[in-house]
Amino acid sequence: MKVVVVGAGLAGLSAARELGKTGAETVVLEARDRVGGRVEGGELGGHPIELGGTWIGEGHSRMHGLVEELGLATFRTWNDEGKTLVQLGGRRTLVNGAKGAVPRLNPVALADLAQGLARFGRLARSIDPAQPWTHPKARLLDSQTFETWVRRNLRTPSGRAYFRVATEAVFAADASDLSLLHALFYAVSNADLETLLAVDRGAQQDRVVGGSVLVAQRLADGLDVRLSTPVASVAHDGTGVTVTTRAGQTFTGDRVVVALPPTLAGRLRYDPVLPAWRDQLTQKLPAGTVAKTFAAYPTPFWREQGLNGQVACDTGPVKVTFDVSPPGGEIGVLLGFVEGGEARRWQRLPADRRRQAVLDSFVRYLGPRAAEPTAYVEKDWSAEEFTRGCYGAHFAPGVWTSYGDALRPPVGRIHWAGAEYAVEWNGYMEGAVRSGSAVAEEIMRL
Amino acid sequence: MKVVVVGAGLAGLSAARELGKTGAETVVLEARDRVGGRVEGGELGGHPIELGGTWIGEGHSRMHGLVEELGLATFRTWNDEGKTLVQLGGRRTLVNGAKGAVPRLNPVALADLAQGLARFGRLARSIDPAQPWTHPKARLLDSQTFETWVRRNLRTPSGRAYFRVATEAVFAADASDLSLLHALFYAVSNADLETLLAVDRGAQQDRVVGGSVLVAQRLADGLDVRLSTPVASVAHDGTGVTVTTRAGQTFTGDRVVVALPPTLAGRLRYDPVLPAWRDQLTQKLPAGTVAKTFAAYPTPFWREQGLNGQVACDTGPVKVTFDVSPPGGEIGVLLGFVEGGEARRWQRLPADRRRQAVLDSFVRYLGPRAAEPTAYVEKDWSAEEFTRGCYGAHFAPGVWTSYGDALRPPVGRIHWAGAEYAVEWNGYMEGAVRSGSAVAEEIMRL
Known part of the structure; x- marks a missing residue:
């Protein structure tokens, strides 16, 4: 069995790894010059930051297992001390972060x-x-x-x-x-909405020491991953598959796993063309809109003010923040999310006004010391050619009932993987890994 | 001024024609081996049929003007004699078709x-x-x-x-x-919902003798149209544009008009990559789902029964029909639409069951003589690689308010055209032609 995997995100890497364990031969074709897909490492103020997927939640057992297996370690998101600031309708309240995010109203x-x-x-x-x-x-x-x-x-x-x-x-x-x-x-x-929003016992509970990208990088070790190899087309017939890159290189195999976000999977060329229902499904799975913004400070000064750096506010552009300082607290790093409609407006501003708008939000939440970071960086995932939006695809009305049953089944020799395909922990790193395993099992059962 | 036009549908052809009138040099690159895009001619029982866009409505002044200018003629959709069958909630009523489609309830x-x-x-x-x-x-x-x-x-x-x-x-x-x-x-x-639904004084009023595709074909006469030339990528910089075909051929110009349905425009590669808001817009403009089905009979027998061949019913797969017999009534041709969710289920059936389901609908409406057509043909537009759905794109909730202002503005040297971009008669052949003219004016104003 020889399998071509398109995309070296966590789903594609997990699929290749699981397939490899059973003796299948795999090659992973990655458009970017790095592995990880929507998981990417960066640097700010001399410390690693996570430009993409960050947290491992409670119950994310595969990710916790991988962390251990790959010789990595986790640490808790800063949450024990200080209060979460919730500001709705102009009313500021402080909430005990360790007890969840329901505000005092x-x-x-x-x-x-x-x-x-x-x-x-x-x-x-x-x-x-x-x-x-x-x-x-x-x-x-x-x-x-x-x-x-x-x-x-x-x-x-x-x-x-x-x-x-x-x-x-x-x-x-x-x-x-x-x-x-x-x-x-x-x-x-x-699990439930409360888990999605929570830090302790929730989806934002743990982080990987050194950054979540280490999971992707270590998964890639020992796999045949071809970087800077964007795929243009996928052909399949009764005998096998041929995957052709933009540069005209071809890779053949028995099966192909397309481990791309649905909207990008829909942009590849297929021969024969995809059936109507599968193509229209990908037309209807747009990605969300989010930019992550980071500001570094000499210290996580908000902790001195009794705050944990977490904010939920109904006024943007940044409505949600987290303290993502390095585990030792050597410097303070504040993460601000610009999301949805806010991101769609904010992303059209010039760079200096984007930065100023983010820092204005930080000052509004944490006071004047937030105005002067020692470093600032932002990552707009919808601007990325090989992602085109995060966190993942969302279903508009009518899509689940019209096309839901077209989501997971393979089309001929083409199999699909990614965080969007996961039954459990859909949309998370955990879901991506589970989807990769599931597609590997699907292929090995053939 | 040299303009490369991508797509030889009515919008692209109209743009090229208008640009040509002002002395601009144009080349039109078309993926298919025919012009017309979502307008296509076919044949059934020895007579021409329209597999795609069909009608010219009242107020569709550009299309009426083109018909005259191009030496073509129109005839009225069969509507004067016989009644429209409206069946809602199992209750059959007959409506005077010439007076509109509001049923007796x-x-x-x-x-x-x-x-x-x-x-x-x-x-x-x-x-x-x-x-x-x-x-x-x-x-x-x-x-x-x-x-x-x-x-x-x-x-x-x-x-x-x-x-x-x-x-x-x-x-x-x-x-x-x-x-x-x-x-x-x-x-x-x-104009209004009633106009959209009406035949006389409405959007289904007139047809082109010989088929609507003649408009596209005659528009193409005298233009430099390259058939079977699918485009892969569009590059633009301060000096001009370079359009590269899948076969690696390049065409250069000062400007490019991408006259494709939005979802297909989103699948081209762009250099530099499109801004986030424009890319996410095309992610969020999926095409509708429709198959046109045609059955030919020795005569338009329903006319003898006092029916005009028009049906509106709430039970599928065919819920809407029209009499599209040739103007002299030499044979009877019934057109059945399979649309939306109905189409998404119906299209997954094997061919013989699809045909049977359509004929079952026809029999339900017009009686047992509908069971035995002399010829039958169907066209599922969502199965077409170079259309991927009809009639046009639709906006799900949130799209107009988040991305509406990104719809029409050019991106650098890239301009957009198609029925989806029209302010007036959006979604119709008329809208496509108007959009083509509008983009030509936009370019000539530069």
């Missing part, structure tokens, strides 16, 4: 929010993440936006603002971009 | 429908089709699906069914696929 808003969270949770638990389109009310749930649900089920401005900020933080998209069914699927695929 | 449903149409019309008239995102309530209108609006504003099953069938007929998509703002924009761009 007036009793009416708090009751509204609690009821909304409970309703959403009940509905999410009724969804089968392996096939959301089979839910008895799938069509109804998929015919409306998540925003429509929020407006109908939350009555207070603060309750609605909470859901909207949470949506942006989780999907890098606005609540109006998403099908309600997709929001529910994603929550249940990742 | 029980008084409650009729009042409901009339009120819904009036409400929709009022809202649509408040939208500026040149910039729907500037409406004072744009965000609210764009944060919900059209289906959500239908559920909220129509109370009777028949009233809702009418709007849903109308949506499928107009957009080749389900009401849940569309932003409410997009449905409103599209209605006002095409």
Whole structure:
């Protein structure tokens, strides 16, 4: 068995690794001059930062397993000391970060929010993440936006603002971009909405010492990975596959794994052309919009102020921040997310105004010391030719029910992998790794 | 001035023709071995049929002008005699086709429908089709699906069914696929919903003798059109553009017009890569789903039964039909549309079951004589590599307000054209021609 893998992100690398263990021969073709895909290492103030995927959550067992297997280590996201700043509707409250991100609100808003969270949770638990389109009310749930649900089920401005900020933080998209069914699927695929938002016992719990990119790099060790080799086309017939690069080089095999974000998978040429339903599926899986922005300071000064560096606010451009200082706290590094509609406006500004707008947000949250970082860097993932948006694809209304069953099945000798294909922990590094393993098993069962 | 035009559909051909009139040098690169794009001629029972765009509506002044200028002629869609069959919720009613498509319903449903149409019309008239995102309530209108609006504003099953069938007929998509703002924009761009649905004085009023493809073919006469020349990439810098074909041939010019459906425009490679907002826009403009099916009979026998061959029904796979017999009525040709979600299911069936399902629909509407056509042909536009869906792109919730202002502006030396870019008669042959003219003017103004 010989398998050509397109894309050296965590899904493609995991697929190649698992296939290799069973004796299959693999080659991984990567467009960029680095491995990792949506996981990328960077540097700020002399310390490593994560320009892409960062956290390993509780329950992300494959990632935790890989970290150990690959000789790496994790450390906890800064969360134990200091409070989270929540600012909705102009009202600033401080929340005990270790106890979760539900803000202190007036009793009416708090009751509204609690009821909304409970309703959403009940509905999410009724969804089968392996096939959301089979839910008895799938069509109804998929015919409306998540925003429509929020407006109908939350009555207070603060309750609605909470859901909207949470949506942006989780999907890098606005609540109006998403099908309600997709929001529910994603929550249940990742345990629940509270887990998605949480640090301790949640999706932002742990980080890799030295950076998450080390996982990708060590996975790539021992694999035949060809960097700077963008693929142009995939041909397959009764006997095998031929993958042709933009430079005209060809790679043949028995099977091909296309481990690209769906929107990029849709841009390859296929021979024969993909069936209508598969092509239209990829037309309908756009990526979210997010830029990560980082500012370095001599110290994580917010810790002295009783803050943990985490912010959730309904005013942008940065609405969500984290303290991503190195584990020893040698310097302070603040991460600000610019997401969804905010990112779509912000990304059109010139570089100096983008930076200023981000620092203005930081000052608003943490005071004047945030105005003068010793270093600043930003990464807009939608500007990247070989990603074109993060964190991942989202399903607009109608897509799950019309095309959901076309998502995972192979087309002839073409198999699909990536964080978007995962049943569990969809959208996360964990989901990417699981999807890679799943596709390897799919091929080995043939 | 030298302009490379990518795509020999009506938009690309119109752009090249208008540019040529001002003395510019143009070359039109077409992937297929024919011109016309989403307009294509076919043959059934010895007579020409239109596999793609068919009708010239009232008010489609450019198309009417071209028909005359190019020495062609039009004839009226069969509508004067016989009644339209409307079947909603299992209830069959016959409607005087010449007076429009509002069915006879029980008084409650009729009042409901009339009120819904009036409400929709009022809202649509408040939208500026040149910039729907500037409406004072744009965000609210764009944060919900059209289906959500239908559920909220129509109370009777028949009233809702009418709007849903109308949506499928107009957009080749389900009401849940569309932003409410997009449905409103599209209605006002095409006068109003009633015009979109009507034959006489509406969007289905006239046909071209010999087939609409003759317009494309005669537009192409005298232009430098290179067939079977699919484009792979577009490069541009301060001095000009270089367009490279899949076969490696290059064409240079001062400007390039990409006259492709947005989803295909997004699959070309660009150097430099497109800005984030333009790339994400094309990620979010999927094409509709439609197959046209045709059955030929010795005579248009339904006319003898007092029917005009037009059907609107809420049960598929064919929900909408038209009599598209040749102008002299030498044979009978029935056109059945399979659209939206229906098409997405139907297209996965094997060929014999697809045909049978279509004929079953025809029999249900027109009786047993429809079971035995002398010829049958179907065209699934989403299966076409160089179209990937019809009639055109649709905007899901959030797209107009997030990316609307990125739709029409050129990116450096790259200009955009196609039916999707038209302010007036968006989505129609008329819109394509107008978009082609508009981009030619845009370039000549430089």
